[in-house]
Amino acid sequence: MLTLILETATQFLFVLLAAPLFAGIFAKFKAMVESRKGPSIFQPYFDLLKLLKKETLVPQGSSILFRYVPYVAFGVYCLITLIIPVVIPVPIIFTASADFLGGAILFSFAAFLKMAAAMDSGSNLAAMGVSRLASFNFLGEGALITVFIAVSLITATDNPYTTNQYLVSNPSANITLVHVFATLAFFMIFLYETGKIPLESSGMQELGMIDESLNYEYSGRLLAVNKWSSYMKQYLLGSVLLNVFLFPWGLYSTYPYFLLDIPVMIGKWLLLIFIVMIIETTLAKVRLFKILDYLAVAFTFSILFLLLSEVMH
Amino acid sequence: MIYDGIVYLISASILVSAFYIQGQRYIMSMIRGQLVQSILIAAASFLLAYLENSLDLLILGALILILRGILITYMLETRMPRRKSYVFEEGVNVPYLFLVDLVFIVIAVFIIYSIIFSTLVPISQPGNSSTLLFPLLLFFQGIFLITSRRSTYTQIVGYVEEENGLVLLAIFLLPVPIIIEASVFLDVLALVVISSVITVEKSTHERMEELRG
Numbered sequence: 001m002l003t004l005i006l007e008t009a010t011q012f013l014f015v016l017l018a019a020p021l022f023a024g025i026f027a028k029f030k031a032m033v034e035s036r037k038g039p040s041i042f043q044p045y046f047d048l049l050k051l052l053k054k055e056t057l058v059p060q061g062s063s064i065l066f067r068y069v070p071y072v073a074f075g076v077y078c079l080i081t082l083i084i085p086v087v088i089p090v091p092i093i094f095t096a097s098a099d100f101l102g103g104a105i106l107f108s109f110a111a112f113l114k115m116a117a118a119m120d121s122g123s124n125l126a127a128m129g130v131s132r133l134a135s136f137n138f139l140g141e142g143a144l145i146t147v148f149i150a151v152s153l154i155t156a157t158d159n160p161y162t163t164n165q166y167l168v169s170n171p172s173a174n175i176t177l178v179h180v181f182a183t184l185a186f187f188m189i190f191l192y193e194t195g196k197i198p199l200e201s202s203g204m205q206e207l208g209m210i211d212e213s214l215n216y217e218y219s220g221r222l223l224a225v226n227k228w229s230s231y232m233k234q235y236l237l238g239s240v241l242l243n244v245f246l247f248p249w250g251l252y253s254t255y256p257y258f259l260l261d262i263p264v265m266i267g268k269w270l271l272l273i274f275i276v277m278i279i280e281t282t283l284a285k286v287r288l289f290k291i292l293d294y295l296a297v298a299f300t301f302s303i304l305f306l307l308l309s310e311v312m313h
Numbered sequence: 314m315i316y317d318g319i320v321y322l323i324s325a326s327i328l329v330s331a332f333y334i335q336g337q338r339y340i341m342s343m344i345r346g347q348l349v350q351s352i353l354i355a356a357a358s359f360l361l362a363y364l365e366n367s368l369d370l371l372i373l374g375a376l377i378l379i380l381r382g383i384l385i386t387y388m389l390e391t392r393m394p395r396r397k398s399y400v401f402e403e404g405v406n407v408p409y410l411f412l413v414d415l416v417f418i419v420i421a422v423f424i425i426y427s428i429i430f431s432t433l434v435p436i437s438q439p440g441n442s443s444t445l446l447f448p449l450l451l452f453f454q455g456i457f458l459i460t461s462r463r464s465t466y467t468q469i470v471g472y473v474e475e476e477n478g479l480v481l482l483a484i485f486l487l488p489v490p491i492i493i494e495a496s497v498f499l500d501v502l503a504l505v506v507i508s509s510v511i512t513v514e515k516s517t518h519e520r521m522e523e524l525r526g
Contacts, residue, residue, distance in 0.1 A: 139408065177321050293336070296408035300332060303415050307422050308325070 003255040008082070008092040014262055015081045019235040020044035020228065026273050033281050044231060048224050056220030059121045069117035070218070070225040076110040077232040085164050086239035087261050089251035099158040104148040107193075107237075108141045110229070114214050121217035125206070129213020132288070136210070139295035140192050146302040147186050151244065153309045154178065160244050167248040174248070181305035183245040188298035190241050192291070194234045197280040199291050208285055242268045316364055323357045324447035327481065331454040331474060335410055339401045340466045344389050347470050347477075351381040354477055358484050370484065377480065385473060385505055389466065392509040402464045410461055417453045422446060444485050452478030469508050476501050 024041035031038020040046075058067060082094035084103045098106065115133055118126040152158040154173070155166045167173055192199050195211045215226050242265075243251065250264045286294065327350055334346040358374030361367070394400055455475030459468045 176318075177325050181325075293407040296411040297332075297336070300411050300415060304325075304328065304418075307418065310422070 003258075004093060006255065007088045007090070007253070007258050008094070010258065010262070011087040011092055012078070012081055014087050014265070015232060015235055016078070018262075018266075019231040020048060022235060022238070022269050022273065023231050025270070026277065029273060029277050030280060033277060044227075048228060051219075051224035051227070052221055054220040056222055059123065059217050062121050062217075066117050066120045066217075067222070069113050069120075070222045070229070073110045073113050074225050074229045074232075076106055076113070077229050077236065080106050080110075080236055081232070084160050084236065084240055085243050085251075086236055087251075087265055088253060088258055089161065089164055089168075089243070089261075090253040091161050095161070100148045100152060100160045100163075101145065101158055103160070103240075104141075104145045107144065107233070108137075110233070111137065111141070114226075118214040118217070123217045126213055126216045128206075129210060129216065132210050133214070136192075136291055136295060139292065139299045140189060143185055143295065143299040143302045144189050144193075146299070146306055147182055147189070150178070150182060150302065150306040150309050153306070160240070163244050164248050164251075167244070178305050178309040179245070181301050181308065183241075185298050185301035185305060186241055186245050188294065188301070190237050191276070191279070192295060192298070193237055196276055198283045198286055199294065200285070208288070210291075238269065238272055239265065242272055247271065316360065319360060320357065320444060323353055323360070324444060324481075327353045327357075327477075328447055328450055331451055332411070332414070334470060334474065335414055335454060335458055335461075336405075336407045338403075338405045340393065340464060341390075341400065343467060343470050344386055347389075347473055348382055348386045350474065350477055351377055351385075354481055354484070355382065357481065361484060373484065381473070381477070381480075381501070385501065388505050388509060389469065393466070400466075402462060402467060405462075410457075413461070414454060414457055417457055418450050421449050421453050445482065448478045448482035448485060450478075451475075451481060454478075465508060465511060469505060472504055473501055 021041065021044070024039070024044045027043065028038045028041045079094070079097070080103050082092065083098045084100070111133070115130045119130050151160070151163055155162050157163075167179075173179060200208055200210050200212075211230070215223060218226055242248075247268055250268070252258050252260050252264075330346055330350040330353060334343050334350070337343045337346065355374045355378040358370050358377060362370035362374060452475055455471050455473075455478055458471030458474060462468060462471070
C-alpha cells in the first residue's frame, strides 16, 4: 500500500513539476541546432514564476467562465496524469477512475473548455483561433479517439497499462503492421496537438497561430496556469506515445526501483525531443489550410489501423 | 511467419501508395505513385514466386515490372505537356476525398469481404484470406479516383490502379495467372494508347458534356 502511495505521488509530482523542463530542453536544443545560444533549460519555470507574480487583467464583459476555466482545465490534466502510464508502468491509486478512451475524452474535454473560455473573452483574435481549432479538431480528435479504440483491439482491453505490458512481453508485437500504423498516426496527432513547426509556428504570429490564440486575452496568474497546462498536455501526450506506442521498455514498478523510472523517462523524452527537433528544423511550416490535409492523412492511418487490427486478428 | 509479415507489409504499402495517388494534386507525382505501386506489386509477385517455387509468378513479376512499371509510366510521361512538373489539377479537396475513400474501404472490409471473400483460400496463408482484402481495396480506390477527378491523365492512372487491383488479386489467389496478366496488359496498353490520343484533344472532362443533346 505504501509503495502504491509512493508511486502515485511520484507520478503526479513528476508530471506536475517536470513538464515545463522538457519544453525548456526542447527550446535549448533547437537553439543549439540553429547556432544560437538559446535560453536556459529552466526558462519555462522562470516564465511561470514571473507570470504568477504579475497582475491579472480580465476583459470587460467576460464571465465567470473566463476566470475559472484555466483552473478546471489544469485539474483535468492532473486527472489524466493519474490514469495513464506516463511514469509508473503499473496501475496507481486513481487509475481505475477512467480507461484509455476516458483519457482521450478528457483531452477533448479540456480542449473544449479552453475554447469556450477563449470565446468568452470577446476578443476577435481569440475567436479566429477558436474557429481554426474547431475546424481542425474534428479530424484531430477523431483520429486520437480512433487510435485509442484501436489500441484496445490489440489486447482486447481498454487499459493502457495492459497494452504497455503486452508490448514489453511480446517484442515482435512492436513491429507488426497495425502497431506501425498506430504509432505513425499518433505521432502525427502528437505534432498537431503540441503545435510543432510543420503545423504551427510558436509565438504570437497571427498567420500560423492556432493554439496560442486561446491564451491571447489571458495575463498574469491565469496565463501561468494555462501555460502550465500546455506543458502538462505536451508531456502527457508524448509519454503515451513513448510508453504505449514507440518505446515501451525500461520501466520498473517495485519499491525502490520505481524511482529509476524518472531518469528512464527523461532519457526517453530526450529521444523524442531529438526526433521532433529533426522534424522541426528540417521542415517548413505548411500553409494553414493544408493542416486539414495533414490531419486527414493521420485520420486515414488511424482508420486503416483500426480495420487492419480487426482483419488480421 | 516472417514471409506472411512481409506480404502484409507490401500489401499495406500498396494501399498507402493508393492513398498517396488519391491525395496528389500534381499529375506527375500521381504517375510516379503508380510506378511505385506497380513495383510493389511486382515485389509481391517475386516474393510469392520464391515462396511457392513457381516460375509463373516470377515471369508475371517481370512482366508487371517491365510493362506496367516502365512502359506505361513512360507512355504517360511522354504524353504530358512540356512543362510537365507544373501540370496540376485544381479543386482537389484532400480531406473530403480521403473521408469518402475511407467509407469505400469500410464498406469493402466489413460487408463485401466478410460475405463473399471469407470462404476463398489464398496462396500465402491457407485459412486466412485477409490478404485478399488488399486487391479489393485497391480496386475500389481506382474506381473512386476515376469518379472523383476530371483530368484525363488522372482517370488513366485510376484505370491502371484498378487493373493493378485485379493483378494483385490474381497473384494472391490463382496459381497460373499469366493469362490474366496478358489480357489485362493488352487491355491497359490499348487504353493508354487510345487515351493518349484523346488527351491531345482534351485534357479535362466537364461534367457530362458529351451526352448533352
